[in-house]
Amino acid sequence: MQKFNLFFIVRLLLGLLYVSSGIEKLMQPYENFVYVLQGYDIVHNYTLERIAAFFFPWIEFFLGVFLLLGLWIKLCLWGYSVLSLTFIVVVSQAIVRKLQIDNCGCFGDLVHMPLHAVIILDVGVLVLAFVLYKKINLSSYFSLDHYYSKR
Amino acid sequence: MSQSGSKQKIYFTLAVVLVMVALIFFIHTLKGLKKNDFGVTSPQQYPRTKGPSQAAVKIEEFTDFLCPACAVGSRVLNEYMKKYPDDMRLVYHYYPLYPNSLPSAVYAECAGAQGKFWEYHDRLISQVKTIHRAKGDAVFRYLLKIAEDIDLDMEQIRQCVADPKVEKVIIKEKELGNNMGVRATPTYFINGKRVVGHIALKEEFKKYFKESASAAQEIPKGSQAN
Numbered sequence: 001m002q003k004f005n006l007f008f009i010v011r012l013l014l015g016l017l018y019v020s021s022g023i024e025k026l027m028q029p030y031e032n033f034v035y036v037l038q039g040y041d042i043v044h045n046y047t048l049e050r051i052a053a054f055f056f057p058w059i060e061f062f063l064g065v066f067l068l069l070g071l072w073i074k075l076c077l078w079g080y081s082v083l084s085l086t087f088i089v090v091v092s093q094a095i096v097r098k099l100q101i102d103n104c105g106c107f108g109d110l111v112h113m114p115l116h117a118v119i120i121l122d123v124g125v126l127v128l129a130f131v132l133y134k135k136i137n138l139s140s141y142f143s144l145d146h147y148y149s150k151r
Numbered sequence: 152m153s154q155s156g157s158k159q160k161i162y163f164t165l166a167v168v169l170v171m172v173a174l175i176f177f178i179h180t181l182k183g184l185k186k187n188d189f190g191v192t193s194p195q196q197y198p199r200t201k202g203p204s205q206a207a208v209k210i211e212e213f214t215d216f217l218c219p220a221c222a223v224g225s226r227v228l229n230e231y232m233k234k235y236p237d238d239m240r241l242v243y244h245y246y247p248l249y250p251n252s253l254p255s256a257v258y259a260e261c262a263g264a265q266g267k268f269w270e271y272h273d274r275l276i277s278q279v280k281t282i283h284r285a286k287g288d289a290v291f292r293y294l295l296k297i298a299e300d301i302d303l304d305m306e307q308i309r310q311c312v313a314d315p316k317v318e319k320v321i322i323k324e325k326e327l328g329n330n331m332g333v334r335a336t337p338t339y340f341i342n343g344k345r346v347v348g349h350i351a352l353k354e355e356f357k358k359y360f361k362e363s364a365s366a367a368q369e370i371p372k373g374s375q376a377n
């Protein structure tokens with residue numbers, strides 16, 4: 001009988017987290033996310049804000065999909081780490097500057113989270129991504145990476 | 152992994168990307184959230200309008216009286232409407248978000264019934280913080296005070312705000328916003344193009360009026376539409 005694999009479950013949960021976060025934003029007009037980004041008062045360039053608002057949800061969505069499928073797991077975990085670190089920096093500066101942001105906008109309308117909760121969530125994601133990376137063999141259970149490595 | 156396995160993996164990745172992108176765009180199309188799907192609603196249908204009906208720039212705004220960004224957006228709109236009075240038409244839609252927003256909208260609607268919607272609107276947004284923080288009866292005292300200040304018929308106002316039909320109008324407006332993909336305030340539709348937030352509104356106006364100014368220079372005098 002196959003042993004219970006916690007790393008596989010964590011991989012699926014992280015995948016689902018980013019898929020839901022990405023898809024919720026993708027289902028809305030991207031202008032709504034431009035407004036969310038402007039709330040963080042960090043870019044100060046309308047064109048860049050629009051570019052970021054357009055591509056960010058796609059990046060989140062595909063990182064999530066690939067992690068669920070177990071495709072390019074190592075690369076995805078790097079992506080997760082970079083995104084989580086970015087979110088931590090952006091949200092922390094908003095907290096330090098006491099910007100009036102009631103809802104982080106991370107999950108669109110799906111879940112409303114205060115900024116402090118976002119920091120905790122992203123630190124958690126960062127730690128889990130690191131653990132999965134360190135235990136890549138166990139994380140690759142039932143993955144396409146594993147399937148293609150045998151071909 | 153063999154070379155053919157590696158190739159297959161890349162092909163599979165590309166296939167996943169293509170299928171997912173197609174799926175998302177398909178759902179978007181089904182939901183009808185593309186910006187050009189929205190036309191500017193007819194002025195007959197919505198009485199909260201200002202500016203000439205034949206104006207080149209038609210704006211629909213979905214705002215909340217008690218949202219600070221909406222107040223800033225409103226100042227931007229007023230500034231541009233003063234600058235370009237013949238070129239802009241504004242249609243107002245209620246999109247109440249906070250507990251005190253609905254009564255504020257009800258009073259504004261009733262002020263509109265006496266032909267003073269915009270006066271009431273401007274007074275309300277100048278007191279965003281006060282009304283937002285007010286609790287219980289204090290909210291209604293502030294709202295009545297504004298009505299008094301702009302010389303509304305107080306008896307009519309009291310009757311109007313007690314009428315449940317007025318609240319239904321506002322809820323219907325919010326539903327319209329939801330159907331149009333409005334999720335945050337202020338959201339504007341400038342000639343059908345979605346613009347969210349006061350910063351984006353400024354940027355769009357800068358772009359739009361710069362473009363139309365250069366276009367206007369190219370059109371000989373007398374050939375412009377009135």
